[in-house]
Each structure stands twice: as C-alpha cells, then as structure tokens.
Amino acid sequence: MTPHASLPRLFGDAFATDPEPAYRALRTAGPVAWAEIAPGVYALVVTDHRAAVDLLTDPDTYSKDSRRWAALTAGQVPPDSPVLALMAHRPNLLYADGPEHRRLRGALEDCLARIDTHRLREITRVHAGNLIEHLAPAGHAELMAQFADVLPLLVFADLLGCPPSLAARMVDACHGIINADLGAQRAAADFAACLGELVHLKKTSPGPDLSSWLLDHPHGLNDTEVVDQLFCTVGAGTIPTAAWIASGLELLLHDHTYAGNLTAGSVTVRRALEQVLWTRSPMANFSVHFARHDTHLHRVPVPAGVPVLISHAATGTDPALPTGLGHDNRSHLAWSAGPHRCPATSQAGAIAQAALETLLDRLWDLRPTGAPAPNRPGPFHQCPAALHVAFRPRQADNAAPAHSATRIGGTA
Numbered sequence: 502m503t504p505h506a507s508l509p510r511l512f513g514d515a516f517a518t519d520p521e522p523a524y525r526a527l528r529t530a531g532p533v534a535w536a537e538i539a540p541g542v543y544a545l546v547v548t549d550h551r552a553a554v555d556l557l558t559d560p561d562t563y564s565k566d567s568r569r570w571a572a573l574t575a576g577q578v579p580p581d582s583p584v585l586a587l588m589a590h591r592p593n594l595l596y597a598d599g600p601e602h603r604r605l606r607g608a609l610e611d612c613l614a615r616i617d618t619h620r621l622r623e624i625t626r627v628h629a630g631n632l633i634e635h636l637a638p639a640g641h642a643e644l645m646a647q648f649a650d651v652l653p654l655l656v657f658a659d660l661l662g663c664p665p666s667l668a669a670r671m672v673d674a675c676h677g678i679i680n681a682d683l684g685a686q687r688a689a690a691d692f693a694a695c696l697g698e699l700v701h702l703k704k705t706s707p708g709p710d711l712s713s714w715l716l717d718h719p720h721g722l723n724d725t726e727v728v729d730q731l732f733c734t735v736g737a738g739t740i741p742t743a744a745w746i747a748s749g750l751e752l753l754l755h756d757h758t759y760a761g762n763l764t765a766g767s768v769t770v771r772r773a774l775e776q777v778l779w780t781r782s783p784m785a786n787f788s789v790h791f792a793r794h795d796t797h798l799h800r801v802p803v804p805a806g807v808p809v810l811i812s813h814a815a816t817g818t819d820p821a822l823p824t825g826l827g828h829d830n831r832s833h834l835a836w837s838a839g840p841h842r843c844p845a846t847s848q849a850g851a852i853a854q855a856a857l858e859t860l861l862d863r864l865w866d867l868r869p870t871g872a873p874a875p876n877r878p879g880p881f882h883q884c885p886a887a888l889h890v891a892f893r894p895r896q897a898d899n900a901a902p903a904h905s906a907t908r909i910g911g912t913a
C-alpha cells in the first residue's frame with residue numbers, strides 16, 4: 502500500500518477535537534497502517550500493542566536515525582512542516598543507535614540517578630506555590646498556560662543549575678518552542694544559545710546540577726555534545742510532563758469517578774496520573790523508527806526509509822488488550838519500551854504528582870468553567886489546549902523568588 506489522500510489525519514481540528522475516529526480507522530486498516538501526520542507528510546503508525554512492543558525491542562531491524570527518511574532526503578517533505586522540529590535528525594540520544602546511543606544514554610542515566618527525588622518534589626512544590634500565589638487573587642485562571650506549561654520549565658532550570666537571569670531567558674525561549682508559532686525557530690536558537698552559555702559557565706564554576714554532572718561524566722562528552730543532550734532532555738522532559746499534569750488535572754476535574762474528591766490526597770492524584778498513562782498518553786504518537794531494510798511487521802509491509810511511529814495513545818486503548826487490566830498495571834506504552842524507553846519516569850512522576858498535590862492543596866475549591874477544551878493541535882503530544890477554572894480568590898502570601906537556584910543533588 503502507498504499513501505493516498507483519504508488516509509486518517511493525525512492533525513487538524515477534527516483530530517484535536519476527537520482523535521479516536523482516526524485511531525479506529527488505523528486499527529481497521531491493520532496493526533500498522535499509513536496516516537498523514539502533517540499536510541503532505543506520510544508515515545506508518547502502529548496501533549496494536551503487541552506489534553508496538555515487537556518493533557520497539559528489535560533495534561537490529563529498526564533504527565532511530567531519521568537521516569534514513571527517504572521522503573525528506575528527496576525533498577518531498579515541506580521545509581516548513583511542523584513535524585520537522587521533532588523528526589529531523591539532531592545529534593542527540595533520541596536519534597542515536599547501538600554503541601553511540603549507549604554512550605550518550607548511559608551518561609544521562611547516571612546523571613539523572615544523582616537527582617535527589619525528595620529535593621525534586623520540594624523544588625516543584627516551591628515553584629508551584631509561587632505560580633499559584635500569582636494567579637490566586639483573580640479567582641479564575643487558564644491553568645494550561647499559567648501553570649502546567651510553565652512549572653516543568655522552572656523545575657528544569659533548577660535541575661540544570663541555571664542562574665536566575667539565564668533561567669528567565671530559557672523559560673521564555675522554551676515557551677516560544679512550545680507555542681510552535683512563527684517565532685519557534687528563533688526560540689529554539691535562543692534556547693540552544695542559553696544552553697551554550699550555561700555549559701560555558703558550568704565549566705568554570707560547576708555545581709550540584711545535571712549540566713555539571715554531564716560535563717564531568719567519564720563517558721567524556723564534549724561541550725557541544727553536552728549542549729545537544731541537554732537540549733533533548735529539556736525538550737523531551739518539559740512538554741510531556743506539562744501534558745501529563747494537565748490531563749491528570751482535567752480527569753480529576755471532569756471525570757465523575759474523581760470529581761468532588763479533590764481533597765482526597767495523594768492516592769487520588771496518583772491514581773488519576775496512572776489512568777492518564779493508559780487513556781490519554783501524553784506522547785500520543787512518537788518513537789519514530791526507520792526499517793533498516795524492507796521488512797514486515799505483523800505481516801504488514803514496512804519499506805525502508807519510511808517513518809514508523811508508535812501510537813502510544815492508541816496502544817493504550819487497544820480493544821484487543823485483555824479486559825480488566827486495571828490502570829495501575831504498568832504494561833502501557835506511554836513511556837515507550839526497549840532501548841529508547843523514557844529514562845526519567847520516576848523524576849517525571851515526582852514532578853507531576855507534587856504539582857497536582859500543591860495545586861489541589863492550595864486551591865481546593867477549584868472547579869472547571871466550561872466543557873473540556875480540544876487537544877493541542879499536532880500528532881505528537883496529547884493534552885488540553887486550555888484548562889479554564891474558577892475558585893475563591895485568595896490574597897497573595899509572601900512567595901519565594903520565582904527562579905531559586907535550588908540544590909538538586911548531594912555534591913558537585
């Protein structure tokens with residue numbers, strides 16, 4: 502089969518309002534099927550859970566290196582296509598295979614392991630508290646823009662050991678990237694420049710932070726490699742964590758199983774976050790792979806050079822899954838699987854849980870205003886485009902400074 506005009510579309514208003522019809526059409530076409538993922542951009546998408554695991558755990562057949570993308574090399578992908586931001590090759594672990602991937606990922610995993618989870622929760626609570634202080638007097642807020650999108654960026658600025666002035670610039674640049682508007686390319690360049698300055702700074706005055714640890718790691722990454730891995734880590738970390746927080750909150754506010762139970766504490770929050778990983782995977786369609794040679798996946802032809810995406814979202818709601826699995830079962834693919842499985846699941850969980858607990862603790866009378874919004878546009882991320890809420894206005898207390906250079910680990 503080759504791509505044609507009537508393929509399911511993983512972009513546009515209809516997909517943002519309700520992605521399920523597109524996933525149903527893909528499932529009907531097979532365990533892996535063609536979709537249009539942006540105007541004029543075609544890919545195979547895996548919706549079957551078993552087929553997805555088989556692909557993700559077969560690096561001998563499937564590569565992550567998008568320089569193998571035949572349509573891109575042939576100039577058939579529009580040069581301003583929004584999917585290029587995440588699919589075009591960059592020299593970081595996400596696009597690396599084999600020994601090079603193990604070298605880069607090993608270094609990052611060792612550094613992530615040095616983050617003290619207790620401190621990470623504390624940093625998140627402080628930043629969440631400051632954001633809430635800021636919006637509390639109004640009595641209403643749009644929590645996607647005013648809370649979920651910003652909080653992970655503030656936490657990452659601390660994880661990276663950013664001094665306050667650089668942190669503010671980095672947060673602005675990342676915001677530009679997230680909004681994916683016309684300034685997105687300039688914002689990405691600004692962000693890379695901030696990371697370059699940060700690495701330069703950390704070489705002369707290291708601290709107990711991810712940037713210094715990565716520079717100092719025995720795998721011997723050079724300065725440019727450190728900037729590239731940090732770029733990937735912040736991009737891969739902040740946007741899905743924001744989506745996870747937002748979808749968790751939306752579930753707590755709108756789903757009758759949770760609604761009215763907002764003060765029930767951490768068990769309720771944890772349960773909602775686990776459910777999101779099955780039913781509204783923050784990475785909706787990602788884990789882009791390329792067959793190294795023409796092959797078959799569960800009897801479907803997979804030509805070399807074609808991007809194959811895993812639908813983390815559709816595999817979580819695959820009707821062929823055994824019934825009664827329960828949302829606390831961890832066999833979902835929201836974190837992916839195989840060598841590129843997310844290396845930061847516990848850190849992401851600490852941030853998301855502390856974020857929601859702080860919000861519900863401070864604004865316990867939070868209520869949604871209006872029906873749930875459609876999703877953000879685009880194939881990769883799944884989260885509400887907006888989260889309008891109202892609550893009793895609170896007077897601001899004295900908040901801590903917005904960008905505190907908080908320690909995240911033991912020693913430099």
Ligand code: HEM
Nearest residue numbers: 594595737738741742783784788836837841843845848849
């Ligand atoms: C602290 C927050 C996070 C950090 C630092 C982080 C970091 C990363 C990094 C560096 C990778 C690339 C791994 C590799 O290629 O070997 C990755 C992959 C991935 N992450 Fe995360 N992540 C975070 C949160 C999340 C969240 C909340 C989700 C969704 C629930 C998520 C889903 C994924 C997925 C699906 C992949 C696989 C991507 C692929 O194969 O192309 N991550 N993450």
